[in-house]
Amino acid sequence: MKLIILDRDGVINYDSDNYIKSVDEWIALPGALEAIARLSRAGWVVTVATNQSGLARGYYDVPTLEGMHQVLRDAVQQYGGHLGLITYCPHGPDDGCSCRKPRPGLLQQIAEHYHTSLDGVWFVGDSLRDLQAAVAINAQPVLVGTGKGGQTRTQELPEHTLVFADLAAVADYLLN
Structure with missing residues (x-):
């Protein structure tokens, strides 16, 4: 199986320090939806693992988050693609859960769902915690320059x- 895991905010859609709190605030980055669809049409299973502490902070609720994800799915489908499993951490930074990146819980959920190892699977993110989560499960850390990626690039990145x-x-x- 050709599997790729994406962070959401800053990789697929614009990010905000004030959080993406509504479907109207969820705006795809240029070329991102097309990229997901192209990968999907070429046989890749494209999944998402995203921290969503705005839930714990009360900025939005689960139906609103699911609405954002439905907009994402529908948009990818309009480009002829399919989006696989979306996992999210609803906890705050101090909740001590195992799913909030840089912990690998979200990625392990994807591995269990697809009954596969994540060794060498690409995990694309824009933050150091995304890259650290990839390393924690022996996935390939991939940094993009969108979102917080430019700032992250100035930090010491995992090998x-x-x-x-x-x-x-x-x-x-990946397609060439």
Whole structure:
């Protein structure tokens, strides 16, 4: 199985320090939806693992989050693609859960869902915690320059981290 895992905010859609709190605030990054669809049409299973502490903070509720994810799914489908499992951590940073990245719980949920190992699977993110989660399960850490990626790039990255401009560049690389 060709599997790829994506972070959401900053990789697929615009991010905000004030959180993405509504369907109207969820705006795809240029080329991201097309990139997901291209990967999907080429036989890749594209999944998402996203921290959503805005739930714990009371900024939005689960139906609102599910609405954002339905908009994402519908948009990818309009480009002829399919989006696989979306996992999310609803906890706050101090809740001590096992699913909040950099902990690997969300990625382990994906592995269990698809009955597969994540060794070498690409996990594309824009933050250091995304890359650390990838390393924790022996996945390939991939940093994009969108979202917080430019700021993250100035930090010490995990060994063997691959760096791309954006999700479209990741798809170009994997499909060529």
